[in-house]
Amino acid sequence: MTYAFLRRAGMGAIGRDASAAAPRVLVAVIDGMAEHRLQVGQALTSFYRVACFEDLREAVPHLRREPPLALVVDESAKPFGGRETIRRLRNMPSLKEVRIIATSGKVDSKLFSTAEELGCDAILSKPFRRSELISTISSLVNHSIEAGWKRLGLYHRHALTSALQTFNGISDLIDRGEAVEYVAVREACSPLVDAVQRNDFKAILNGVRGHDNYSYVHSMRVATFLSLFGHAMGLKGEDLLLLSSGGLLHDIGKMSIPHEVLNKPGRLTDDEFAVMRGHVDSSAAYITQCPTMPKGVGLIAAQHHEKLDGSGYPNGLKGKELNELARMAAIVDVFSALTDRRCYKPPMEPENALKIMHDEMGSHLDTQMLRLFIDLLLSSAEESAAG
Ligand SMILES: [Fe+2]
Ligand SMILES: [Fe+2]
Structure with a gap:
């Protein structure tokens, strides 16, 4: 596996949230x-x-x-x-x-x-x-970061702002116990999906760099990589929008987890881990009570921490019990989490993240899909280097 190639090819431009300094929080x-x-x-x-x-x-x-x-x-x-x-x-x-x-x-x-x-x-x-x-x-x-969005093209600017507005707006809906309409999420993801289909999505990944709303940054990166992954696997139109929406909403249940637990450096205590794991049930419970939300979006949220060998959570699902969309989401979620910048850790180089995923997570992740994902990022990095 030619991981070093990723570095030579300028993989950082694609895969890593490479903001310089850890923010005050x-x-x-x-x-x-x-x-x-x-x-x-x-x-x-x-x-x-x-x-x-x-x-x-x-x-x-x-x-x-x-x-x-x-x-x-x-x-x-x-x-x-x-x-x-x-x-x-x-x-x-x-x-x-x-x-x-x-x-x-x-x-x-x-x-x-x-x-x-x-x-x-x-x-x-x-x-x-x-x-x-x-x-x-x-x-x-985030004044300087969001001001920088104004200099982007309409698609990119719209992708970043509409997803941020939708994302923040969902916190109000959750507080009021109200459902989010799928059409709103789908619309927020639509410019992102368009950008991926036109192979012009890197400005979106660059645009979220350094933004201090980690949940938004992570969800946008997962939505972008999932759209890219789905597009490479031949998904189109509504299927791609569903996948992207699932990426944007997959961790929505984290909105009630305290920052101290969400961003704790080092090992979580058993109690903290239980709180952290709870985000899966919270996300799935919220999404499934939204009447217009497609089932696939709920499955992505419910299963993105499940592992093929049954060691995942919350339900220890195994092998065929894992939905295909959720298998894709699990790969993208791990890659994004490793390459995200956090207030307590710098982002991992994408080639190192892919190496860890390839070498150590074979029993957790769908290996065929993982191979595809690695190839996709390799060819994307190659295009970046060429052009
Ligand atoms: Fe999660
Ligand atoms: Fe996540």
Whole structure:
């Protein structure tokens, strides 16, 4: 197997989330109202590590020790109220660059009318939806990355933004116990599938690099590689859209897993692993209760951690019990997870990931499909090198 060829051929451009530095991941919330503080903390939990404070004096030593990525400051922040809290935070040299979001339940809030001169980056009126909070923070901290999308062609820009909007919007639907319509997911995946069919998808993989919403980045990479894999296997039209949708939604159940567990470096404890494994049942349960969702999307979510030898989870399915789409998803998911950049690890070189998959996962993954996947990435890298 000529894995070294992958490096020579510029495989990194295809396979690896090669962003340079590990991002900061802390979001601090200063809010005097316990219930709201808890809600905001919970809304952010799978996206960031969150530190919640009632009082600025309690927050300052923590913020000095670890300057956060963003601060969410409510009008009710103790003991000075939101305006004075923000003024004092802005005067701390270590927090000069931090993004500050002011929140208030009063439409005519003085905090809002003076937000700009206080140095706030955004305001949010309560009550706000989870997706509003996430996309506000995300667009502030990913400003340069999302601004770069504007320079892309229409297809690529649309592929990145519509998937991000759909992805964030699903968090609201899950919170409200409402179903997502397949047509919305299918539409979000459609420009991605078009780009893959035109062999013009690399700008999409490049576009998600360095974005701090790991769930979105991973899901986009899985959706892209799955579309590529399906296209190479001769799938077309609706089948390809289904596969891509399955990729975008396969880990949707991770939205309720705390960041600390989701991004823990090193070994998970038994309890943490149980929480982590739970994302499969949560994803499948949510997807299967969406009336318009095709069965294949649910199968991808339900079986992407199953292994051919029965050692996978959640049901220890074996051999023929594993659906074909899920076998493809398992290969793509492992490859993406190994080559994703995480806040605690750099991305693995794609040739090393493929070597591990080939050498060590023969009993877990469908070897015929894996061979096809490796050949596909090899020829894609060859094209990159040639052209
Ligand atoms: Fe998963
Ligand atoms: Fe995954």
